[in-house]
Amino acid sequence: MAKPLLPDALWDRIRPLLPPPPKPKRPDRPGRKRLDDRRCLIGILFVLKTGIGWEDLPAEMGCGSGMTCWRRLEYWTRRGVWRRLHELLLAELEYAGRIDWSRASIDSASLRARGGGGDTGPSPVDRRKPGSKHFALVDADGTPLATRTTAANRNDVAQMATVDAVPPVRGKPGRPRRRPDEAYADRGFDSKANREAMRRRGITPRIARRGEPHGSGLGKVRWVVERTLSWLHNFGRLRVRKDRRAEMHQGLLDLAGSILCFRKLPEGQLC
Numbered sequence: 001m002a003k004p005l006l007p008d009a010l011w012d013r014i015r016p017l018l019p020p021p022p023k024p025k026r027p028d029r030p031g032r033k034r035l036d037d038r039r040c041l042i043g044i045l046f047v048l049k050t051g052i053g054w055e056d057l058p059a060e061m062g063c064g065s066g067m068t069c070w071r072r073l074e075y076w077t078r079r080g081v082w083r084r085l086h087e088l089l090l091a092e093l094e095y096a097g098r099i100d101w102s103r104a105s106i107d108s109a110s111l112r113a114r115g116g117g118g119d120t121g122p123s124p125v126d127r128r129k130p131g132s133k134h135f136a137l138v139d140a141d142g143t144p145l146a147t148r149t150t151a152a153n154r155n156d157v158a159q160m161a162t163v164d165a166v167p168p169v170r171g172k173p174g175r176p177r178r179r180p181d182e183a184y185a186d187r188g189f190d191s192k193a194n195r196e197a198m199r200r201r202g203i204t205p206r207i208a209r210r211g212e213p214h215g216s217g218l219g220k221v222r223w224v225v226e227r228t229l230s231w232l233h234n235f236g237r238l239r240v241r242k243d244r245r246a247e248m249h250q251g252l253l254d255l256a257g258s259i260l261c262f263r264k265l266p267e268g269q270l271c
Contacts, residue, residue: 005045009267019079035064043069051236077251087167089261094171100140104180105225108133117244121151142224144257156188184222
């Protein structure tokens, strides 16, 4: 049996977060009837998972045109829907005791950016063709706590501040939590400034050092972030970047990260 693109449990979480539709510029001429939000979201998820162009969205799906779905994605991204969805799902995972704050791992993965756009640059691993990098910070079980997009020629060492992108995670009594106990990273993040920055935040840095032989043992716990990046790049629209606007691509990355969080809930294991 095929898995649904948008399970009822996920839709029930997204629907209250959606903003009301924008008012028509001319109330006396409202235009065509607005397409149902759920149908548009199904179209967005189909494009995200398959990687097809917006103009190639099959009309047989009943999700409207690709441009209709793109406009709805742009509006929801601008209104912060995916950020709030991520916070909601993290709070549910925290309440269920499924976030392991004992350690977090950070890493990056490169991807080609067809047509360039914001947050792109010559890729050092792809013959200097336009590309981007996805950075992910995950907990000890691989749950994405924060994601961000940068140009492909940005050094990893400057992106350790991804830990500051973790939202305040509620779900348990007391102050919301945002910091893991330890942060693991490979040699690309090695610098004295990064270690000092982590200590100021109350995080013990576990960063492999340059110039030292392999065998630090950090890979035994850091592999979960590589797995999560692989899961993110299973979404065709994230494997090769086609969106020139940086905020649109980041919106799709945030949505994919939320889907991974949802899959860790009992209701989301069939998604």
